[in-house]
Amino acid sequence: MSTTDHISADRLIRTWVACGLTHAVVSPGSRNAPLVLALASHPSLEIVVALDERSAAHVALGMGLQSGRPAVVVSTSGTAAVNHGPAIAEAFYQEVPLISVTADRPSEKRDWGLGQSAMQNGLFEAHTRWSCEVPEHQNDVNTLDEIARTAWRKSQRGPVHINLSLDEPLYGKSKIEVPVLASAPSVPHVTQAEQMPEGLQDIVCQHDPRILVHLGSVALGPSLAKEIDQLIDRCGVIADVFGANGSGAESSTMRWMCGWNEQASNQWMPDAVITVGLPPMDKRFRSLIVDWNIPHWHLGWDENEWNMFGTKAGEWRIDAATGLQELAAALPAFNGYAQRWEVRRIQLEAADSRSRNQDWVDFNVYRWLAEHLTKADRIHFANSTSARYAQWFQWNATNLRANRGVAGIDGCLSTAVGDALMNPEVPVVAISGDAAWLYDANGLHVHPRPENLKIIVINNGGGNIFRWLKGPEESGLLERFFETGFAENMRGTAEQLALPYFVANGWDSMEEGFQSWANNSGPCLLEIQTPGEASANHIGDHCAAMGALLRDA
Known part of the structure; x- marks a missing residue:
């Protein structure tokens, strides 16, 4: 089969296929045509076409979640390339494999004022594990092989960026036979595990040590629920559902702090805090640990050396599951x-x-969904209120996902699209608020579209998270500038995307709407319309009621 006559584009793709590349995402453009031709010359590759480069990069991110293997995402030059940025930043903080290849004009023509030109060299340096400029005249196959292999190796710990200069003509093909490269499987990340840090050992070995373990979101690998359950009798544990769904530990820091006061703060202060995965979601909980001013160790191979509370005592460089097992073995079997x-x-x-009550509000809708979403293998939650409500309940899915690296609302649906395309044999559900859905609906402008993905949109009239925060409402500008609902319903976007559409706006219509949505054989949208102000008031009232009961206990 013919390939591009641009040796650099062909050789990069050829080497990545030899390394184990199976999936790529491309967006339409001219400057990237040689890369598209090179990808198309490999029948074994699954190639997805995505209209929007921002969505395309998040689709590629989603492909890397379960496999732990990078997908390649390709863009044309100019602002198209810049649009890979949000997904690259997210992949950087989640440490998800991803290779971004942006096509560029030759360096000598970049200051000519030509269309679709931007400063692309080193564009994402701050948020990549490695980046490289490949000039148009670089045709040495050994050098190109080394660049490709380095990119593949570095991408095992997060995103890499290759900026590839390509000159016209761009659509030329070559039938020159290039020897097929020998298989070069990816090198696993192997580092010598460390012993428990000495300072942490000193605290663990005390009589009745007070240790708090916080497990945050973990993007890659299996759930750590089993390891967390081994710790419950030996220390205090809070385990994010995006890291240990199904564990017996408390998952919601918001719930755990119900009824909190200064006396409680002193009563629960530990001697040390150990974190695993991404930082805590709840700002109030993080502020509490900052106020405690206790030593903090982070456990894991994370490249991001988090100093989450300003009191970091050190890193424990070890596989998370193994480290938690060793911690459990070191702590006394009975701990007050x-x-x-x-x-x-x-x-x-x-x-x-x-x-609890049966009011028609967001909290009760999420609780109902947790009980009834029994067939989904993976559930993706958009950021903002969706990811926070998810913490309150136990879900039946094997994997719960949320883009908690940067934690923006961009790309949440697109990430679920990538995960569904990578795993077509399992059902995937994306749960989003109305703002996050409208922001990322372009994620479904892909070919092919995943047949195993279903979407639920909780429409509470805009950015409901701003009703949770102190400040927006007090400013008097909440509805105009912060909450800002942009669509009365989601029917229009469903029709534009040719999605079967179902709606529920009360308990009377919930069962019928949900069952129709669940029984639909392909992608479809269930919109659940809830009252925004009542939903925000309800979560506050619920926490206050819990606090009163706890104080009386």
């Missing part, structure tokens, strides 16, 4: 601090249950 945590967790569950 841990027992108080377990009592608190039981009290929280009782107070939570007693404070």
Whole structure:
């Protein structure tokens, strides 16, 4: 089969295929035509065409989540290339494999004022594990092979960026036979595991140590629920559902702090905090740990050396599952601090249950979905309120996902699209607020479209998170500048995307709408319309009611 006559484009793709590349995402353009021709010359590759480069890069990010292997995303020059930025930043902080290749004009023509030109060399340097400029005249296959292999190796720990200069003509083909490269499987990330840091050992070996473990979102690898459950009797544990869904530990820091006061803060202060995965979602919880001013160790191979609370004592460089197992083995089998945590967790569950009602609000809708979404293998939650409500409930899915690296609303749907395309044999659900859905609906402008993806949009009239925060409402500008609903309903976007559309706006229509959506054989949209102000008031009232019950316990 013929390929591009641009040796650099052909050789990069050829080498990545030899390394194990299976999926690529391209967006229409001219400058990247040689890369597209090179990709198309490999029948084994699954190639997705995405209209929007911002969505395309997030689709590629989603492809790397389960496999731990990079997908290649290709763009034309100019602002198209810049649009890979949000997904690259997200992949950087989540440490998800991703290779971005941006086509560019030859360096000598970049200051000619030509169309679709931007300063692309080193464009994403701050948010990549490695970046490289490949000039048009670079035709030495050994050098190109080394560039491609370095990119593949570096991408195992996060995104890399290749800026490839390509001169016209761009659509030329070559049938010159180039020897097929020998298979070059990716090199696993192998580093010598460290022993538990000495300072942490000193605290762990104390009589009845007070250790708090916080497990944040973990993008890659299996759930750490099993390892977390081994710790519950030995220390205090909070485990984000995006890292250990199904564990017996408390998952919501918002719930855990219900009824909190200064006395409680002193009562629960640990001797040390150990973090795994991404930082805590809840600003109030993070502020509490900052105020405690206790030593902090981070456990794992993370490249991002988080100093989450300003008191970092060190890193424990070890596989997360192994480190948690070693920590459990080092802690005493009976721990008074841990027992108080377990009592608190039981009290929280009782107070939570007693404070619930059947009002038609976001909180109860998410609770209902957690009970009824029994067939989804993967559930992706958009950021903002969706990711926060997810923490309150146990979900039946094997994997829960959210883009918690940068934690923006851009790309949440597109990431789910990539995950669904990479894993077509399992059902995938994306749950989003109306603002996040409207912001990223372009994620479904892809060919092919995943047949195993279904979408739920909770439409509460805009950015409901701003009703949770102190400031927007007090400013008097909440509805005009912050919450800002942009669509009364999602029917129009569903029709524009040719998605079967179902709607629920109360408990009477919920069961019918959900079942029709669930029984649909392909991609479809269920819009659940809820009252925004009542939903925001309800979560505050629910926490206050829980706090009152806990104080009386």
